[in-house]
Amino acid sequence: MRLFLSLLLLSLPLHASANWYSESREMMGTQVTVELWSEDKAKGLQIIEQAMAAMQRVDRMMNPLNPDSALYQVNQQAYAAPVSVPEALFGVIERALHYSRLSDGAFDISFASVGKYYDYRAGRAPSAEFVAQKRKHINYRAIALNPKNHSVAFHTGDLQVDLGGIAKGYAVDQAITVLIEAGIVAGFVSAGGDSRVLGDHGDRPRMIGIKHPRKKDEFAVMIPLADTAISTSGDYERFFIKDNIRLHHILDPKTGHSSGAVQSVSVLAPLAIDSDALSTTTFVLGVERGLALINSLPGIDAIIIDSEGKLHYSAGLLRQTP
Ligand code: ADP
Ligand code: MG
Secondary structure, eight states, X not given: OHHHHHHHHHHSOTTTTOEEEEEEEEETTEEEEEEEEESOHHHHHHHHHHHHHHHHHHHHHHOTTOTTSHHHHHHHHTTTSOEEOOHHHHHHHHHHHHHHHHTTTSSOGGGHHHHTTOBTTTTBOOOHHHHHHHGGGOOGGGEEEETTTTEEEESSTTOOOXXXXXXXXXXXXXXXXXXXXXXXXXXXXXETTEEEEESOBTTBXXXXXXXXXXXXXXXXXXXXXXXEEEEEEESSSSEEEETTEEEESOBOTXXXXXXXXXXXXXXXXXXXXXXXXXXHHHHHHHHHHHHHHHHXXXXXXXXXXXXXXXXXXXXXXXXXXX
């Protein structure tokens, strides 16, 4: 009888008593979600709190509108003299500059030198003359990093930095690190368009939908993911239409105006800091140059929806499609 019972127990699925726990909150100007698989409810909920707190710390450090943030101090003072910043902020700016160099400036956190004059919610854009005049202050080469004292200096006055194209991805990675360090083997973290899947979803991959850029509440593609980050940049999240032109939140640094190259880009990468930066980068580069960049990076893939709504896949995804 005892033998029978233990055989029965062995045949039950692993962690039969475990459950998925999930929390969503407003943070970083978007909805963030942390989900995880845990055998212990109290412990699971506590780890979710810790992951939320990790993202909150990133927001406090990197929100350019918060006068207490390290990034605010940089924007205020880095032209006058180098500003020492926390290691995390230094690392994110360093990664951002890496993608600026890779993309010949398509990704540029100093886009904000022009970008900060847009108000998408109010439907306000600066005049073409104003953009033409401010555009010269978009220049990642004028941002100097000193690894010895983790300092940031601007070589140009009027230069402003905004990490909106990379910080949410970094925050997602920080939350996933909390999960991993707490021993969680399956989880999911998302902040708006940036998500990362830890492990899988039970015994199968998690299905992630890529939003249709023109049909609200519809998906253009569903893809199965495990242990991967995915970020989507679209022209439909924050935009308004003026004189028949769609003005949205991704700027082409070369013109200072919204990039019209594509409607949406989703990038898959091991880390969300990379998928986030690369989705914005590829959006600005457009289909051809974007795919050339993605295909040159090992372990990175992309799905692009072009300006006509047509889908384009990177080489790694085409290899997987039968
Ligand atoms: P979100 O997840 O906020 O929709 P995306 O990853 O699509 O963000 O990136 C858009 C954000 O990136 C913008 O809101 C802005 O903060 C920033 N951004 C816009 N243009 C650029 C650019 N050329 N280089 C770097 N960052 C940019
Ligand atoms: Mg991005």
